[in-house]
Amino acid sequence: MVEKNVVPDIRSYNAKLLGLALEKRSEEGAQLLQCRDKGFVNEGNLDEAKRWYGEIEKSSCALDKWTFETLVLFVCEMGDVEYAFELCKDIFQRRRLVGAALLQPVVDGLVKASMIEEANELVNLRNTNS
Incomplete structure (x- = not known):
């Protein structure tokens, strides 16, 4: 082509x-x-x-870990923390292991956007992820 x-x-x-x-x-x-x-x-x-x-x-x-990491960080950079939150929930639903370094910008963005409930949910998902 x-x-x-x-x-x-x-x-x-x-x-x-x-x-x-x-x-x-x-x-x-x-x-x-x-x-x-x-x-x-x-x-x-x-x-x-x-x-x-x-x-x-x-x-x-x-989806591999690298794809999620790339997309989540990009979405955070672009300021779409709601979508980043949904991506993170997808990560846990798919039972992918991710580090706190990937989740921290999402949690920070959620807190900055006054989405405290969602930030707490993400922290709880991380803490209960095995």
Whole structure:
């Protein structure tokens, strides 16, 4: 596509993902989705990063710790602490182990936004996570 000056869009990615799924190459499909998500983080595009995270989530791909760390920290930097809080709950729901260094900016952001109840919930999730 690049050689023919065609910019990939959601349709082209969907077609590629479908082809990979039909060939039972789901690991490559998961990597493709994760690369798109991380790419939008690098570009500073919050809306697209969130949209691709949703696509990854819908695909039932196993998200790795690095993807969560990258996205949570980016979302915090962009000031969307509510979404960062939801991501952190997803991390615990998926039973991923994360360190306090990842959660601290989210807790700090929640407190700054006067979302004390949510900050306490996140701290409690961390304390009870085994």
